[in-house]
Amino acid sequence: MTNDHAETPPSGLRIPAEPVPLSEVARFDHETDVLVVGFGCAGAAAAREAAAAGADVLVLERFSGPGGSTAQSGGEVYLGGGTRVQKACGFDDTPEDMYAYLHAALGPHVDEEKLRLYCEGGVEHFEWFRACGVPFQESLYGEPGWMAPTKDGLMWLGENAWPYDTLARPVPRGHRPPVEGFAGGLLMERLAAAATAAGARAHTDTRASALVVDASGRVAGVVARRFGEEVHYRARKGVVLTTGGFVDDEEMVSHHAPLLSGHGKVSDGGDDGSGIRMACALGAATRRMASVEAALIVMPEAACRGMLVNALGQRFINEDVYPGLFSHAALHQPAPWWVILDEEGFAAYSARNPTAMPPDHVAETLAELEEELGIPAGALETTVTTYNRHAALGEDALFHKNPKWLRELKAPFAAIDPRVLARLAENRREATGISGFTLGGLHTTVDGEVLHVTGRPIPGLYAAGRASAGIHGDGYVSGTSIGDGTFFGRRAGRAAAG
Ligand SMILES: Cc1cc2nc3c(=O)[nH]c(=O)nc-3n(C[C@H](O)[C@H](O)[C@H](O)COP(=O)(O)OP(=O)(O)OC[C@H]3O[C@@H](n4cnc5c(N)ncnc54)[C@H](O)[C@@H]3O)c2cc1C
Structure with missing residues (x-):
């Protein structure tokens, strides 16, 4: 090949x-x-x-x-409208909800005629895959991720994140063959x-x-x-x-x-x-x-448990959206980008992901972390203080991340640099992380x-x-x-x- x-x-x-x-x-x-x-x-x-x-x-x-x-590829196929896998996992779906989500998430400027046909034909297209011999397990992988590390046949692809959960009934539509990881x-x-x-x-x-x-x-x-x-x-x-x-x-x-x-x-x-x-x-x-x-080389769950920031230490999106969308948003932000976590967040993330790499930077205070990352003094501290104030109230007033991910971040802090993994994956020193x-x-x-x-x-x-x-x-x-x-x-x- x-x-x-x-x-x-x-x-x-x-x-x-x-x-x-x-x-x-x-x-x-x-x-x-x-x-x-x-x-x-x-x-x-x-x-x-x-x-x-x-x-x-x-x-x-x-x-x-x-x-x-x-x-x-990951072998994920975006299908919906009420496939047998969706039904078996307890989800009701319609072509209209699928259209509403994709119209927003793939936009602006989607091809409306093609998208309409694609959503109306979702169930038939799913059955076509089955007729071609592509198997799908009738079970849901419920965690955020680029890919499921399990053989589950269904996964969320950002449908349950703001603002999409306000535009259409949130239903998972990521269909995938039973392979742990890459199923392409x-x-x-x-x-x-x-x-x-x-x-x-x-x-x-x-x-x-x-x-x-x-x-x-x-x-x-x-x-x-x-x-x-x-x-x-x-x-x-x-x-x-x-x-x-x-x-x-x-x-x-x-x-x-x-x-x-x-x-x-x-x-x-x-x-x-x-x-x-x-x-x-x-x-x-x-x-x-x-x-x-665009794919920012960070693990979505790590981003959900902490925050994504740009070179100025500012958040720019709710971290629980489909990771392709936070990556696309990053492309329009000053680079580089980091995931900022605290000890509890990293422990929870690495407990569920045993192959997780250790963080690239660890510091007792945000001032130290800012210095290490080259973020303007006080900028990250302002971001975390604002995030914590809202987390204490159980809401992300800026970007509406789902409250289930909200928690006040406490010292010590860690930063994950997507460029580190990207350098390894791409075998080039100047890898940007995207x-x-x-x-x-x-x-x-x-x-x-x-x-x-x-x-x-x-x-x-x-x-x-x-x-x-x-x-x-x-x-x-x-x-x-x-x-x-x-x-x-x-x-x-x-x-x-x-
Ligand atoms: C790591 C990775 C993960 C991905 N995960 C997903 C995912 O989970 N879900 C998803 O939807 N997409 C995913 N993608 C993207 C997706 O795989 C591709 O966009 C999609 O498969 C493209 O399909 P295609 O048939 O257009 O092209 P391809 O699958 O690339 O096929 C094109 C073929 O044409 C051949 N070809 C090219 N030029 C010529 C020529 N002049 N003469 C003869 N042959 C030629 C090529 O060799 C190739 O075999 C992923 C991609 C990668 C690399």
């Missing part, structure tokens, strides 16, 4: 993405009805549905097997097997580099490279681009999503935006290219048709997953990338087959 035999260009150089006129293709090496480019979750979903609709389907994957970022491998294995079982074939070690276009402007195939050889693929009905996002292309990030510049990357290392560039070279429009997912991936991409209809900058669909060209713009506006909640990638991947596959 990690061997890229399809020739990675030297750093800084790109495979040209200019479309190739059909008249210049002397001979096609392979023909199919639907050609899917990229075998992650969106590609698997498109391939399965196109094959199930009776089309001959071929998937090109530049690595040595299916997987993409999906296989390395199992999820992807099952989706790839389901696509193959439906009849889709795959050519691995094959990197698509350009689209083939006929004289009418219709996409007719793809030029690819395999072990140094150029290979030409004819797609009789359509090409579906499911090549993932662009966080691994520094130039695209600095041009389109500069909020992530200099930060770490949440990807399999292959999110180089090649599909987006191939389609743009044909005049495709893009959307929401600046929208990003990493992320891109959410924007090709502008598509709800059926995956890629739109030209003029607004009309480009005939024969479809996209889904992070190669396209999905339901997201400025915000991100876990599970919505695999969620909308597969949901709209299925629609794109069906449309291409039709």
Whole structure:
């Protein structure tokens, strides 16, 4: 899965993405009805549905097997509206509540049409995963976290935090396969097997580099490279681009999503935006290219038990929101950021998380901690004093953190620095403590048709997953990338087959 035999260009150089006129293709090496480019979750979903609709389907994957970022992910899928797992765990849910939460948490500027369809189709999409062989245990993981360390099939993803608990009935919607921790491998294995079982074939070690276009402007195939050889693929009905996002292309990030510049990357290392560039070279429009997912490398439970502060020692959000949202908020705050805890908070957190690293700074007084962290004298003290005054009254008057996390913080104090863990994880000294991936991409209809900058669909060209713009506006909640990638991947596959 990690061997890229399809020739990675030297750093800084790109495979040209200019479309190739059909008249210049002397001979096609392979023909199919639907050609899917990229075998992650969106590609698997498109391939399965196109094959199930009776089309001959071929998937090109530049690595040595299916997987993409999906296989390395947490495997959480944001689903709701009353799935059997939600019901078994005692929760009533509706598409309207799901929509209200996601509209706020993924916003502002969500794609309302796509989001509406996604929420209305939540239960059916959950059953589709089950039909693909993805198992879900009917039990709830009730603690805050990026991921469940258990096999529970359901988890909260910020639905019970302010202000979202005032906008919609709080119901957990993070669905996940029964794996302790990262579950993306199992999820992807099952989706790839389901696509193959439906009849889709795959050519691995094959990197698509350009689209083939006929004289009418219709996409007719793809030029690819395999072990140094150029290979030409004819797609009789359509090409579906499911090549993932662009966080691994520094130039695209600095041009389109500069909020992530200099930060770490949440990807399999292959999110180089090649599909987006191939389609743009044909005049495709893009959307929401600046929208990003961000992950501040702190344990959400530690943040809940203490507080998150910026470089000025100020809190900036209720720490019990979905951690992607506090991370996104951090991106707009002066860096660096810390989790501030007291001894009791750290003891409670580490008792539940035996692998928790010791705090990076410990001090008897807040004045000492301020000096150690380089926070202006008195700033952190003011923050903690205000927090404690409100905690004593049982309310977080500034940010409305749930009272169950509120407690007066007492000396001695500790600080956790997200950069320390990030340096280890990313193996680079200048790690900022935040990493992320891109959410924007090709502008598509709800059926995956890629739109030209003029607004009309480009005939024969479809996209889904992070190669396209999905339901997201400025915000991100876990599970919505695999969620909308597969949901709209299925629609794109069906449309291409039709
Ligand atoms: C550590 C981690 C944890 C995550 N956790 C979650 C989570 O719990 N829930 C969630 O929803 N999201 C999560 N994400 C994000 C999510 O995994 C991705 O955004 C999503 O899987 C993208 O799906 P995709 O099908 O669009 O792309 P991918 O899964 O990346 O698949 C794209 C495929 O296309 C191939 N490809 C690219 N270019 C070409 C080309 N030119 N020719 C041929 N093949 C090509 C790639 O090799 C790759 O296999 C996580 C990501 C990571 C890295």
